[in-house]
Amino acid sequence: MQSVICLFVAFIAVAVFPPGSCVQTVIGLYGETIEVPCNNGNKMPDGIIFIKWKYVRDDGTPGDLLVKQVAKDEATVSATDGYKSRVSIAANFSLMISRGSLTDQRVFTCMMVSTSNLDEYPVEVKVYKKPSTPVIKNKAKELENEKLTPLGECVVESANPAADIIWMKNNQSLVDDGKTIIIRSSVTKDKVTGLSSSSSSLQYTAGKEDVTSQFTCTAKHQMGINQVSAPETFPIHYPTEKVSLQVVSQSPIREGDDVTLKCQADGNPPPTSFNFNIKGKKVTVTDKNVYTLTGVTRDDSGVYKCSLLDNDVMESSQIVTVSFLDVSLTPTGKVLKKFGENLVVSLEKNASNEAKVTWTKDNRKLDKLPDFSQLTYSDAGLYVCNVSIEGIRHSLSFELTVEGVPKITSLAKHRSDDGKHKVLTCVAEGSPKPDVQWSVNGTNDETSYVNGKATFKLTVVSSKNLTVSCLVTNKLGYDMKDINVFSLFEEDKPKQEKNEDGTEQAKVIVGVVVGLLLAAALVGLIYWLYIKKTRQGTWKTGEKEAGTSEESKKLEENNHKADV
Structure with a gap:
């Protein structure tokens, strides 16, 4: 037996039952077995002889359904209409109606007969049917x-x-x-x-x-x-009220890109064909709303429009800008210049908007390009110029080499840390890198070459006074300088407090003083001779003195010697 869902509602049945009668309401489900309880579902009292179920027909007349004697197991069905095959009684004396239908919406009464009393319990049955899905x-x-x-x-x-x-x-x-x-x-x-x-x-x-x-x-x-x-x-x-043109392309648009123009309208159903205005030229597309420009150039920049086929007034426009960047650098590649020469660097650019320019030298960023009016060795290097606008970037470069005849800028000496050697340092500028030759043997301690500046060091043992030459050469020429190197033994004498440079300076001063004294003596001698000659001339009177020809000749010879 299927389970029955019941809802119990108590109310006063005024029309069918006398005042004071309590009618129970039961709700059953359409198509399922309906259970109608007797005595409101309460436990039956003692002394019950039989139970009888009856109902009210559609015409208002009473009808019997079944009788159940408590002493017997089976109930006797007395119904002769459609209920004959659909009614039965449960163990608790409830009336069971199978295949519930809307015809079962009526009042059923349970009559309970005992040895001392007769009670009736009317029950109103309602049948509910769940609706189909809406x-x-x-x-x-x-x-x-x-x-x-x-x-x-x-x-x-x-x-x-x-x-x-x-x-x-x-x-x-x-x-x-x-x-x-x-x-x-x-x-x-x-x-x-x-x-x-x-x-x-x-x-x-x-x-x-x-x-x-x-x-x-x-x-x-x-x-x-x-x-x-x-x-x-x-x-x-609804009709179209607005047309919009969309540029479907990556941003920014560059030369060589494909650009798609897409026209849309807000009408419904939406239009499927449009007119495109391609820089003054009308192009009609049917059954689609796009038009593609292939391989655009800078000349394709301009205003583009689209409109409805039957209404050119209802249109939309967009500005298409094709980005471009032309760059020219002079010089490029490998550039060879001489030390002290001038290098003119020219950068020409043509772009769709303001271009950004940056310079690097040997991968290091420069604030600005150096002044190349007089090239130095430190100007040599790889220069890269990066020019860019949004979406486009060009890099150009030149590699500058500065060459020159080597020139010694410094030749110096000093004692080694242990005091047992002399260290000579020869500094020269030049490119290609100079080679060095020393006029004495020694130990080459260190050689460096940075920005055209070469530094050579030589360690020697100075056992006697020397004049040392430093000769630097490259393929373009050479330069040489000398330096006097005094022996360590002379420098170590206790009485000699001055260094070698001080001694040389003293010698120069003494030579100058001696020279000045000799010049003064010479000037005094010349002055004395001049006075002597002058005085001899005053002895003449202009008259011819008497004397022999031999005496006159001898006197003239003496005067001549005095002039010499």
Whole structure:
């Protein structure tokens, strides 16, 4: 036996039963066995002889169903109509009605006879039927924007009692306002089963925002959980009010790129064909809304438009800018220059917008390009110029080599740390890197070459005074310098407090003094001779003195010697 779901409701039956009679109500399910309890389901009192179930026919007359004598196991069915094969009695004396239908909605009475009393317990039976799932029928193909349009009809079938229908949009209830929303509901009964079918029609004034709205209808019934129809969406028909042109391409657009123009309109159904204005030239496309420019150049920059086929006034435009960057650098590649020469670097650029320029030398960033008006060895290196705008970058370079005849800029000496050697340092500038030759043997301690500057060191044992030469050479020429190196033995004498440089300076001073004294003596001698000659001339009177020719000749010879 199937389980029965019952709802007990107590009320006063005024029409059928005398005042004071208590009628119990039982709710059974359509198509299932209905259990009608006797004595409100309470325990039977002692002394019961038999139980009799009877009912009220449709015409109001009483009818018997069955009798159960307590002393016997079987009940006697006395019904002669449709209940004959559908009624039985349970162990607790409840009336069991199989295959419940709406004809079972009536009052059944349990008559309980005992040795001392006779009691009757009337029970009203109601039969409920869960409705079918609601379905939206006669759906509109489309809705008119801002126009009241029949949307559809919600149908809920085979229910008892009849189901209530609620229209929903996006899970929100719609309320009939008599203007923009009109709802009409009705209920019909099946003549055979007596079950009710509910239907509800909806007229709705849609807007553009309803393109994505979901409409449903809900069946609300006394059986419990509400049932909801499958959601429905409807296209909203409205004319085009706006056209928009979209440039479909990576940004920025560069020369050689493909650019797609996409035209869209807000009408529904949307237009499928458009006119494209390609820099003054009209191009019509049908059954699509795109036009592609292949391999664009800088000349393709400009204003592009699209419009409806039947309305050129309704159009949209976009500016297409094709980015470009032309760069020229002078010089490039390998550049060879002489020390002290001038190098002119020229950078020419042509770009669609302001270009950014950066320089590096040997991979190190420069704040600006150096002044190359007089090249030095430190100017040599690899120079890279990076020129860029958004999306485009060019790199150009030149490798500068500065060559020159080597020139010694310094030749110095000092004692080694242990005091047993002399260390000579010869510094020369030149490129290619100079080679060095010393006029004495020694130990080459260190050689370096940075930015055209070469440093050579030689360690020697100075056992006697030497004049040492440093000779530097490369393929372009040579240079040489000498330095005097005094023996360590001379420097270590206790009486000699001055260094070698001080001694040499003293010698120079003494030589200058001696030279000045000799010059003064020479000047004195010349002055004396001049005075002597002058005095001899004063002895002459202009008259010819008497004397022999030999004396005169001898006197002239003496005067001549004095002049010499």
